[in-house]
Amino acid sequence: MLSVQDLHKSYQVGKTTYEVLKGVSLAVNEGEFVAVMGPSGSGKTTLLNCISCYIPADSGSITLRGEELARLDEDALAQVRNRKLGFVFQDFLLLDGLTVRENILLPRIIAGQAGRDMENEADSLCDVFGITAIKNKYPAEISGGEKQRTAVARALINHPLLILADEPTGNLDSKSSRAVIDSFAQARQALGATIFMVTHDSFAASFCDRVVILRDGVVWRVLARADKARGAFQDELLDAIREMSAE
Numbered sequence: 001m002l003s004v005q006d007l008h009k010s011y012q013v014g015k016t017t018y019e020v021l022k023g024v025s026l027a028v029n030e031g032e033f034v035a036v037m038g039p040s041g042s043g044k045t046t047l048l049n050c051i052s053c054y055i056p057a058d059s060g061s062i063t064l065r066g067e068e069l070a071r072l073d074e075d076a077l078a079q080v081r082n083r084k085l086g087f088v089f090q091d092f093l094l095l096d097g098l099t100v101r102e103n104i105l106l107p108r109i110i111a112g113q114a115g116r117d118m119e120n121e122a123d124s125l126c127d128v129f130g131i132t133a134i135k136n137k138y139p140a141e142i143s144g145g146e147k148q149r150t151a152v153a154r155a156l157i158n159h160p161l162l163i164l165a166d167e168p169t170g171n172l173d174s175k176s177s178r179a180v181i182d183s184f185a186q187a188r189q190a191l192g193a194t195i196f197m198v199t200h201d202s203f204a205a206s207f208c209d210r211v212v213i214l215r216d217g218v219v220w221r222v223l224a225r226a227d228k229a230r231g232a233f234q235d236e237l238l239d240a241i242r243e244m245s246a247e
C-alpha cells in the first residue's frame with residue numbers, strides 16, 4: 001500500500017546543510033496500523049511530511065498503491081492529499097464555527113462531493129465513533145477525546161487509502177489517549193483503514209501491528225507485535241528504546 005524507498009531529505013539553513021533523512025525505507029501493508037517512534041530530531045515529522053506531500057524529498061521514492069508521488073504535478077498531489085490521504089493532527093484542527101457533524105463533512109465539501117450520501121456517511125461515522133449524541137455541538141462544548149474522535153471520523157469521510165497521524169495522543173490524558181487509539185482500532189476493524197502514526201507514546205504504539213524506530217534519520221529497528229499481549233509488546237518497545245539510548 002505505502003512503500004518508502006531510500007528516502008533522503010536535507011534542510012538548508014544559511015550555508016549549512018542538515019541531512020535529516022539518510023536513506024529511510026519502509027512499507028505499510030493494506031489494513032496495517034504502523035507507528036513510527038524515535039528520539040526528538042530523528043526525522044519522524046519530516047518523514048510524515050514527505051509522505052503527506054507537504055515537502056518534497058531530495059531523493060528516493062514514495063509510492064502509494066503503486067503510484068509514485070514524486071512524478072505527480074501540483075494539482076495531482078493536491079488530489080492525492082484530498083482524496084487518498086486522511087490527516088489527524090495533534091491539536092485536532094477542528095473549526096470552531098462548525099458543529100462536530102459539519103467538521104466531519106468538511107473534507108467532502110472541499111473535494112466538491114456534497115450530497116445526501118455524504119450526510120448519511122457522516123451520521124454512520126458518528127455512530128462508529130460513539131459521537132452521535134454530540135454531533136450538533138461545537139468543538140468548544142466537547143471533551144478532548146471527543147474532539148479527537150471527531151478528527152478521526154473527519155479523516156475517514158473521503159475513504160482515504162491511508163490515514164496519517166502526527167502525535168495524535170500528544171496533548172491528551174490517558175483516558176482520552178485510549179479513546180483515540182480505540183478509534184483507530186475501530187477504523188481499521190470496521191472500515192479496513194490503514195494507519196501510519198508518529199508517536200512518542202509507547203502505550204499508543206503498543207496497539208500497533210508494527211513499530212518502526214528511527215534514529216538519526218535511518219530505520220534503527222522494526223518491531224512486530226504478532227500475537228503478543230499489548231503489555232508485553234509495550235515492555236519490548238521500552239526495552240528497545242532503552243537499548244538504543246545506551247548505544
Ligand SMILES: Nc1ncnc2c1ncn2[C@@H]1O[C@H](COP(=O)(O)OP(=O)(O)OP(=O)(O)O)[C@@H](O)[C@H]1O
Nearest residue numbers: 011012013020038039040041042043044045046047
Ligand atoms: N524546516 C526546517 N528547516 C530546518 N531544519 C528543520 C526543519 N524542519 C525540521 N528541521 C530539523 O530537522 C531535524 C528533524 O526534525 P523532525 O521534526 O523531523 O524530527 P522529529 O523526530 O519529528 O522530532 P520531534 O520528536 O521533536 O518532533 C531536527 O533537527 C529539526 O530541527
